[in-house]
Amino acid sequence: MKPSLFKRLQLERIIDALLPLIAVIGALLVGAVVLILLDTNPVEAYTAMFTGAFANKNGLADTMVKAIPLLLVGLGIVIAFRANVINIGAEGQLIVGALISTYLAVELGETWPNYIVIILCIMAGTLMGGLWAGIPGYLKAYLNVNEILSTIMMNQIAIQIGFFLLRGPMIDPKELEAGTNIPHSARLPRPTDLPRFTDIAQWFGFTESAKDLNITGFQGEIYGLLVEPTRLHMGFFIAILMAILVYIFLWRTTIGYRIRAVGLNPAAARYAGIQVPRTIILSMALSGAFAGLAGAVEILGLHHRMFEPLAVSAGYGFSGIVVALFGKLHPIGAIPASILFGGLLVGGDKMQRAVQVPQVFVTMLLGLIVLFVVSSEIWSRRRARRRVSTQTTAEENA
Amino acid sequence: MNEGLSFLAILVGIIHSGIRLATPYLYAAIGETFAQRSGVLNLGVEGIMLMGAFSGFYVAFVTGNLLLGVLAAALVGALMGLVMAFISVTLNAEQGISGIGLYLFGLGASSLLFKTLLGTVEGVDGFSELQFCLASIGIDSAFCLSEIPVIGEIFLTHSVMVYGAFALVPLAWWVLNKTTWGLSIRAVGQNPQAADSLGVSVARVRYMTVTFGGLLAGIAGASLSISLLNIFQEGMTNGQGFIAVALVYFGSWTPVGVLLGALLFSLVNALQLWVQVLGLNIPSDVAVMMPYLLTILALAFPFKRALQPSALTKPFERGEN
Numbered sequence: 001m002k003p004s005l006f007k008r009l010q011l012e013r014i015i016d017a018l019l020p021l022i023a024v025i026g027a028l029l030v031g032a033v034v035l036i037l038l039d040t041n042p043v044e045a046y047t048a049m050f051t052g053a054f055a056n057k058n059g060l061a062d063t064m065v066k067a068i069p070l071l072l073v074g075l076g077i078v079i080a081f082r083a084n085v086i087n088i089g090a091e092g093q094l095i096v097g098a099l100i101s102t103y104l105a106v107e108l109g110e111t112w113p114n115y116i117v118i119i120l121c122i123m124a125g126t127l128m129g130g131l132w133a134g135i136p137g138y139l140k141a142y143l144n145v146n147e148i149l150s151t152i153m154m155n156q157i158a159i160q161i162g163f164f165l166l167r168g169p170m171i172d173p174k175e176l177e178a179g180t181n182i183p184h185s186a187r188l189p190r191p192t193d194l195p196r197f198t199d200i201a202q203w204f205g206f207t208e209s210a211k212d213l214n215i216t217g218f219q220g221e222i223y224g225l226l227v228e229p230t231r232l233h234m235g236f237f238i239a240i241l242m243a244i245l246v247y248i249f250l251w252r253t254t255i256g257y258r259i260r261a262v263g264l265n266p267a268a269a270r271y272a273g274i275q276v277p278r279t280i281i282l283s284m285a286l287s288g289a290f291a292g293l294a295g296a297v298e299i300l301g302l303h304h305r306m307f308e309p310l311a312v313s314a315g316y317g318f319s320g321i322v323v324a325l326f327g328k329l330h331p332i333g334a335i336p337a338s339i340l341f342g343g344l345l346v347g348g349d350k351m352q353r354a355v356q357v358p359q360v361f362v363t364m365l366l367g368l369i370v371l372f373v374v375s376s377e378i379w380s381r382r383r384a385r386r387r388v389s390t391q392t393t394a395e396e397n398a
Numbered sequence: 399m400n401e402g403l404s405f406l407a408i409l410v411g412i413i414h415s416g417i418r419l420a421t422p423y424l425y426a427a428i429g430e431t432f433a434q435r436s437g438v439l440n441l442g443v444e445g446i447m448l449m450g451a452f453s454g455f456y457v458a459f460v461t462g463n464l465l466l467g468v469l470a471a472a473l474v475g476a477l478m479g480l481v482m483a484f485i486s487v488t489l490n491a492e493q494g495i496s497g498i499g500l501y502l503f504g505l506g507a508s509s510l511l512f513k514t515l516l517g518t519v520e521g522v523d524g525f526s527e528l529q530f531c532l533a534s535i536g537i538d539s540a541f542c543l544s545e546i547p548v549i550g551e552i553f554l555t556h557s558v559m560v561y562g563a564f565a566l567v568p569l570a571w572w573v574l575n576k577t578t579w580g581l582s583i584r585a586v587g588q589n590p591q592a593a594d595s596l597g598v599s600v601a602r603v604r605y606m607t608v609t610f611g612g613l614l615a616g617i618a619g620a621s622l623s624i625s626l627l628n629i630f631q632e633g634m635t636n637g638q639g640f641i642a643v644a645l646v647y648f649g650s651w652t653p654v655g656v657l658l659g660a661l662l663f664s665l666v667n668a669l670q671l672w673v674q675v676l677g678l679n680i681p682s683d684v685a686v687m688m689p690y691l692l693t694i695l696a697l698a699f700p701f702k703r704a705l706q707p708s709a710l711t712k713p714f715e716r717g718e719n
Contacts (some may be wrong), residue, residue, distance in 0.1 A: 034507075038514055045671050139694070141695070149640065149644040149693070150694050153644070153693050154694070156637055157690050159688035167681075318498065321495070326496065334454060358510055360506045360509035360510050360632070361510055363509065364506025364507045366502050367500065367502030367503030367504070367505070368503055368537075370495060370498060371499035374492050375489045375491050383700070
C-alpha cells in the first residue's frame with residue numbers, strides 16, 4: 001500500500017470517529033441561526049448553556065443526574081439497534097418500571113430491610129420493562145408487526161395505565177384526605193432512597209466541605225460535587241457499571257454476538273443456525289429492561305414518588321436514542337454522550353433563565369442533532385464501500 | 399346513563415364525532431400512503447403536523463383568513479417533507495430514525511414558536527360547519543339539508559376541511575391506480591432497480607411523494623388547530639401523526655384501507671369520548687387507552703401483508719445488487 005493512500009485512510013478514520021461531533025456542531029449552527037432570528041445573541045445563549053451545565057457543582061450534579069436515565073435508556077437502545085430493532089418505546093418501558101418499583105417500595109419499604117427492598121424494586125422494574133418491550137418484540141418476530149409503531153402505541157398504553165393507577169389504587173392517601181386528588185403516589189419510605197454521593201463520601205470519612213478545606217476554583221466545585229449534598233445519587237455508578245456490562249455482553253458473549261449478527265445480516269444469521277425471531281425478542285426485551293431499570297432508579301434515586309407518567313419519563317425515550325446514536329451505538333461511547341446530552345437538557349433550563357429563550361429550544365436542537373447524525377452516516381457508508389471495492393480490486397490484481 | 403338522550407341520538411352523536419375526528423388522520427395517512435408506496439417511511443408526520451398546526455393557526459390568528467392559514471400549513475408541511483426527502487433519498491439515511499429526528503424538531507420548533515410568538519393559548523374562529531340550506535341556492539325555503547334526520551345530522555353538518563379529507567380518498571385512489579404517476583410511484587416502491595432501468599427517476603418520484611405527504615401532514619395539523627379544536631397548544635397532536643403512519647400499514651397501503659382504518663379508529667375514539675360524556679362507569683384512562691390497544695391488535699392482523707411495498711424503508715442506490 002502506498003504511504004499516501006495509507007495516510008488518507010487514516011485521516012478518513014479520524015473524520016469517521018469525529019462525525020457525531022461534527023453533526024452536533026452543524027446542529028448548533030442551525031440553532032444559532034434560530035437564536036439570531038429570535039433576537040438573541042447565540043454566543044451568549046450557548047455560553048449560558050455550557051456554564052450552567054458544567055461550570056459549577058450544582059450544574060454538574062444536575063447534568064450527571066440527567067445522564068443516569070439517559071445512559072441507561074441509551075444502553076437499551078444500543079442493544080436493540082445492534083439487532084436492527086428500532087425501539088421507540090423506552091418512554092413506556094421506563095414508566096412501567098417506575099410504577100412497579102414505586103408500588104413495591106411503598107408496600108414493603110416500612111417493614112422489610114431497606115437493601116432488600118431496593119434490590120427487589122430495581123429487579124422488578126428491570127423485569128417489568130423487559131416484559132413490556134417483549135410484547136412488541138414478539139409481535140415483530142412472529143407476526144411481522146412494525147416495532148416502531150407498536151412501541152409508540154405501547155407508550156400511550158403505559159401512560160394511561162400510569163394515570164389509572166395513580167388516580168386509583170396507588171394514589172397518595174394524603175391526596176384523598178385533602179380532597180385534592182392530584183394523581184401521584186405516596187412518598188417512598190425514606191430508607192429506600194438510593195444513597196447520594198454525599199452519603200457515600202461520608203461512609204469513607206469525607207465530611208468537610210470544599211470551603212472547610214479551602215479548595216477553590218473548579219477543583220473546589222469537583223470536590224463539592226463528590227462530597228457535599230447534591231441531588232447526585234448512586235444511580236450514576238449503576239449506569240456506568242451497566243455500560244461496561246453491556247460492552248462485555250455485546251462483544252464477549254455468544255448471545256451478544258448473535259444479536260449483532262442478526263442486526264448485520266438476518267439471512268446470514270439464519271444460515272448460521274441463529275434463531276432469528278428469538279434473538280429479536282431477546283434484544284427488544286433487554287432494551288426494555290434497561291429502560292425499566294432507568295425508571296426504577298429514577299424513582300428510588302431522584303423522585304422518591306411516582307407522579308404524572310410523562311413527567312417521569314421526561315422524553316428520555318427519545319433523548320436516549322440521541323445518546324445511543326451519538327455514542328455510535330457503542331455502550332462505552334454512550335457514557336460521554338449521556339453526560340453531554342444531560343448537560344444540554346440542564347443547560348437549556350439555565351439558558352431560559354439567562355437569555356429568555358424557551359427551554360423547548362433544546363428539544364428542537366435534539367431533533368436537529370438526530371437529523372445531522374443520521375445524515376452524516378452516508379460518509380462512513382461510502383467509505384466502507386470504497387474499502388470493499390479497493391479490497392476486491394486488490395484481490396483481482398493478485 | 400343520561401336519561402335525556404335517546405339511544406338513536408347517542409348513536410348519531412358518536413358517528414358524527416367519528417367522522418369529524420377522522421379528518422386529521424385522513425389527511426396525514428393519505429399523504430403518508432403516497433410516501434410509503436414509493437418506498438419511503440416518513441415517521442416525522444407527527445412533527446410536521448405540529449408545525450402545520452402552529453403555522454396554520456398563527457397565520458389564521460394574525461390575518462383572520464383561514465384559507466391563508468391552510469396555505470401556510472401546507473407550505474410549511476411541504477418544506478419539512480422536502481427536508482425529509484433530502485435526508486432519506488439524497489443522503490440515504492435510516493428512515494425510521496430520521497423520522498424521529500424530524501418529530502423532535504417539529505415538537506421543539508412548534509413549541510418554541512408558540513412561546514415566542516403567542517405566549518398564551520388563544521382561540522380563533524375556525525372553519526364553520528356547512529349547513530347546505532336551500533335558501534343559499536335561491537330556493538325560497540328555510541329548510542337545510544342538515545335537518546334531515548339521522549343522515550343529515552351525521553353527514554351534512556361538517557366543515558369544508560372534513561369534506562376535503564374524505565374527498566382525498568377517491569382522488570388518491572385514482573392517482574395511484576389510474577395514472578402514469580401512480581404507476582411510477584408503485585413501481586419505484588416495488589422494484590426501484592427495474593423502474594430505474596426503464597428510465598423512471600427513483601429520486602424524483604420519491605422527492606415528490608414525500609414532499610406531497612408533508613404537505614398533507616401540514617394540512618392535517620391545520621385541520622386540528624383551525625377546524626376541529628380552533629386553538630393551538632404545545633404537543634397538541636398527541637401522537638396522532640404516529641397513528642396516521644400506523645393506519646397506512648393497517649390499510650395495507652391503499653387509500654380505501656386507510657379510510658376504513660381511520661374511521662374505525664376515530665369511531666372508537668368518539669365512543670371513548672361519549673363514554674365520558676355519558677358518565678358511564680369505565681375509568682377514563684382505560685377508555686383513552688382503547689384506540690391504541692386497537693391499533694396494536696389491528697397491526698397484528700395478518701391479512702394482506704403481501705401488499706407492503708417491497709422497497710419500503712430501503713434506500714435506493716444505482717449499481718447496488
